[in-house]
Amino acid sequence: MLTFFGRPARYCDGLSRRGFLTIGGLSFGLGGLSLADILRAEASGKTSGRQSTTGLGHKAVINVFLAGGPPHQDMWEIKTEAPSEIRGEFRPISTNVPGIQICEVFPRLAQLMDRCAIIRSVVGCKDRHESSQCFSGWDATVMRALGGRPSIGAAVSKLYGPVDPAVPPFIGLAEKTQHVPWSDPGGPGFLGPAYAAFKPDGPGLANMKLTDISLERLQDRRRLLASLDRIRRDIDASGKLASLDAFEQKAFDVLTSSKLLDALDLSKEDPKIVERYGDGKPYQYQYDGAPTCNEHLLLARRLVEAGARCVSLSYGRWDSHGQNFDLVRDHGSKLDQCLSALIEDLEQRGILDDVTVITWGEFGRTPKINAQAGRDHWSRVSCAHIAGGGIRAGQAIGATNRLGEYPIDRPVEQQSIIATLYHNLGIDTATTTLVDPTGRPQYLVEHEPLPELIG
Numbered sequence: 002m003l004t005f006f007g008r009p010a011r012y013c014d015g016l017s018r019r020g021f022l023t024i025g026g027l028s029f030g031l032g033g034l035s036l037a038d039i040l041r042a043e044a045s046g047k048t049s050g051r052q053s054t055t056g057l058g059h060k061a062v063i064n065v066f067l068a069g070g071p072p073h074q075d076m077w078e079i080k081t082e083a084p085s086e087i088r089g090e091f092r093p094i095s096t097n098v099p100g101i102q103i104c105e106v107f108p109r110l111a112q113l114m115d116r117c118a119i120i121r122s123v124v125g126c127k128d129r130h131e132s133s134q135c136f137s138g139w140d141a142t143v144m145r146a147l148g149g150r151p152s153i154g155a156a157v158s159k160l161y162g163p164v165d166p167a168v169p170p171f172i173g174l175a176e177k178t179q180h181v182p183w184s185d186p187g188g189p190g191f192l193g194p195a196y197a198a199f200k201p202d203g204p205g206l207a208n209m210k211l212t213d214i215s216l217e218r219l220q221d222r223r224r225l226l227a228s229l230d231r232i233r234r235d236i237d238a239s240g241k242l243a244s245l246d247a248f249e250q251k252a253f254d255v256l257t258s259s260k261l262l263d264a265l266d267l268s269k270e271d272p273k274i275v276e277r278y279g280d281g282k283p284y285q286y287q288y289d290g291a292p293t294c295n296e297h298l299l300l301a302r303r304l305v306e307a308g309a310r311c312v313s314l315s316y317g318r319w320d321s322h323g324q325n326f327d328l329v330r331d332h333g334s335k336l337d338q339c340l341s342a343l344i345e346d347l348e349q350r351g352i353l354d355d356v357t358v359i360t361w362g363e364f365g366r367t368p369k370i371n372a373q374a375g376r377d378h379w380s381r382v383s384c385a386h387i388a389g390g391g392i393r394a395g396q397a398i399g400a401t402n403r404l405g406e407y408p409i410d411r412p413v414e415q416q417s418i419i420a421t422l423y424h425n426l427g428i429d430t431a432t433t434t435l436v437d438p439t440g441r442p443q444y445l446v447e448h449e450p451l452p453e454l455i456g
Contacts, residue, residue: 057355059164060390060426061305062153064313065298065340066135066175067362068183068290069320072376073384074368074405075329076104077119077397083404087368090326098395106333109341115395116344116353116388118454122399122408123383125415126364130180130320134363136187136313138419138446144191147438152187153419154311155196156445157426159435161310167258168308173198174297175315179289186313191437198313201265264307267296275299277342281335286328290318293332295339302346305356310426319362323373336360344388357390357425359418368404381407385418390425392454416448424450 072089074080079093079102093102096114103111103119110117126134133141139150151159154171163170173186189196263269281293293316301312317332340360347353365383366376382401388394399411420430423445430450434442 057305057352059308059310059355061309061356062157062311062390062422062426063298063301063305063343063356063358064136064153064187064311064422065358065360066132066183066313066315067317067319067336067360068132068178068315069130069318069362070364070366070378071319071362071384072321072325072329072366073121073123073382073401074366075325075376076107076333077384077386078121078401078405079104080368080403080405083368086370087404089370091329101395101397104329104333106330107337109337110386113341113344113388116348118387118392118394118396118398120385120387120398120413120418120451122401122410122412123361123365123385123415123418124381124408124412126380126383128364128378128380131182131363132175132185132187132313132315134415135359135361136185137190138416138448144437144443148191148193149188150443151190151192151196151435152198152313153422153426154187154198154313155189155192156423156435157310157428158196159192160428160433163308164310165258165260165308167260168264168304169199169261170308170310171196171198172304172309172312173200173314174300174312175200176202176291176294178291178315178318183290183315183318186315187311191443192435201261260307264303265300267299267303270299270303274342274346277338277346279335279338279342281339285331286321286324287318290320291315293317293335295335295342298339298343299346302343302356306350306352316360321366321375322371322377323375325366325370325375327374340386347389353389354391355389357392357422358388359385359422360387361385361418365405368406382412383415387418387421387454390422392421392425396453398451398453411453413451414448416446417451420446420448421450421454424455 075089075091079091080088081093091104091106094105094108094111095102096111098114101114127140129141131141133139133149133152136152136154137150141149143150158170161170175184175186178184186198186200267275278299279295281295284292297314297316301314304312316336319328319332321328340358343358344353347356362383364378364380367379371377382405399408399413401407402409423430428445430445434444437443
């Protein structure tokens with residue numbers, strides 16, 4: 002999309018004298034960051050790290066947020082010995098790893114257990130519906146006065162920058178939800194908006210398309226940049242703004258490359274692969290949350306292949322205060338299809354060791370079933386499913402007591418999981434810091450990666 006806003010008086014090249022120019026979502030002018038600003042900021046924060054020389058060519062994370070709080074005891078640790086008011090309706094099924102059983106609604110994932118790990122004893126949760134717990138490892142209130150703690154995607158954007166200038170390093174696929182925190186892809190925190198997730202939703206995607214200008218005209222950069230220089234000089238009477246530089250040209254590289262748009266276009270995918278993932282329809286139990294959009298997991302794979310380092314998404318609405326078992330049958334069976342398809346897809350493409358896929362929610366659910374056949378909030382313990390990234394797979398970490406109330410074996414802090422994701426991206430959380438707005442270095446997390454997964 003190319004839009005010119007300004008007075009009727011125009012230069013012969015069609016640009017207004019005093020205007021605000023938007024070209025494909027790239028903003029030039031006062032008040033707002035341009036894509037070039039983002040690229041410039043990313044370049045200033047690049048650092049070396051553990052990078053792949055084979056397969057994908059870089060390390061990536063796909064963070065699947067089960068917004069609302071999934072029921073730990075109805076997914077990865079069925080409580081067969083608990084009384085009926087706690088046990089629930091599901092039976093466990095065996096996986097392809099002897100001794101590990103999971104819920105019956107996950108038959109496909111059960112046959113991939115040797116490529117995955119489940120964590121049954123996640124602690125450190127807060128009773129708040131906030132995605133920040135799963136995207137940064139921090140409570141949203143921490144450092145709020147300075148903007149909050151940055152998410153993994155924002156941090157990796159700062160530390161590494163883009164793999165390809167045409168593909169944002171951090172992409173959020175979460176669709177808008179009535180309960181806003183459930184569609185938050187993870188914030189930039191104190192790093193600022195330059196490191197926020199790119200959201201290829203309706204307006205964002207439309208802004209990547211050149212509908213009002215030909216590619217040939219856009220590629221005539223010398224003429225266009227000269228016009229923009231005149232606009233800047235006119236707007237900036239102080240003379241403090243620098244002239245357009247290589248970062249502006251990189252911004253145009255995004256527009257002249259089809260790489261990002263191609264990754265977001267599922268019509269370019271093998272129909273058999275699309276069918277394997279499914280579409281997650283009909284959407285049920287959505288209410289104020291996210292749909293069970295199976296295609297988002299396929300898009301995430303396509304985006305990391307294109308160069309994204311972190312893709313986050315919100316899958317379903319798991320706040321099961323009522324009809325918990327019907328909801329898990331619906332959401333769980335759909336998740337079983339798309340998550341298993343993603344793991345198999347990454348493996349078949351030879352990039353499973355390069356991409357870590359984490360699937361989890363902000364807290365667990367109460368052991369006791371309520372009068373509406375639901376489970377309420379339970380922050381004392383939660384769960385997670387992880388695959389890829391070169392982890393030591395085929396294991397179940399931790400356990401809760403007979404009633405699923407609290408861990409009795411190997412409690413795992415949320416931040417330890419986040420630290421493991423950083424480790425898989427090649428970032429040493431023991432030595433890496435980010436400077437906050439006050440000039441103080443801040444460690445990414447306060448806990449170490451899980452030795453069971455990375456040892």
